[in-house]
Amino acid sequence: MLLKYFPLVLLLAQCIQAAPTSNGATTANPNDPTQNELEQEAHNETIKLLNALFRAQIAYFSGVRVKLSSSSQRARDIELYVSRLREAITETDLDKKNEMWLKIFEQFSKSPLLLNKPEETGLSNDEYQALLTDSKLQEIAQSFIQDVSTYFWKMAQISGKVVELGVDDYFNHRSMQHQ
Template sequence: MLLKYCPLLLLAQFLIAAASPTNLRLPESGVPLQKELERQAKAETINLLNSLFRSQIAYFTEVKAALNPQTKRSQHINLYITRLNAAIEETDMDEKNKKWMEIFDEFSASPLLINREAETGLTDLQYKQILTGQKLKDISAKFVTDVADYFWKITKLSGRVVSNELSNADQS
């Protein structure tokens, strides 16, 4: 069940990159409104990335709580959570995107979602129940809502950018 959410994360990564403020930028017009709209788009993108990071932290904190802290998997989760927290703390948009890509690549290559009894101390059934519990469903639903809200806000901002550029063109 959890694996069906991995494509959602990949899609979100692609969509965030496609709608990042640098892709919304129109030719420099020197109009303060244009800069403000770009600032708002950047802030919304940062908020969405931070929401994604917090959702992953919440999820993996829940998974880790079911594990013996001495297991290898618990230690891997600690490292993953540390990297997610560092990404939240990053304020530069390019660096935040870079950290997101690194974390995503690391996540896709990691065994965090695969049970190796020696690393988790749990049977396959126990680990599956932890990974696919209600917490995952709640976090996934919140993330989908956050993504939808983000794209609604970015769409509105994009419309304002285009409207502003058209107004400037009419005044010329």
């Protein structure tokens, strides 16, 4: 189930890397309070999205973990993964949070969390597949897709405001030159 959303997660990773950061943001006019406000809004929306991503994964994998034997290797793998996600939620610096997310994402892509090894899960392939595609878990994934859609909508609105400010500044600057 999560694999069908993998391209969306890759796109999200690229967008988050391009998002404004606390120490890497540049402004056309650093003294413009509106520009600074828009950058702060984009910064806050990116943090909210990352936290939503972490919470969705925590909810999803916690739902998987409770249906596994607590002594299984997969349950321990999931607990470690969830603990890293919880740690990332507590981080307040966007640059560090972004680094943590990319590291967690890289670790996830190399992990066997979505693969069944009966000796690690205690379940047959069919049982593990049913567990991963549980309707409650699908709801969590759908909720995350809505969070991503909301993020892109808000970022598009912020981008539109930035373009509008740039155009206004350009025309104001040109009209001043012609006077």
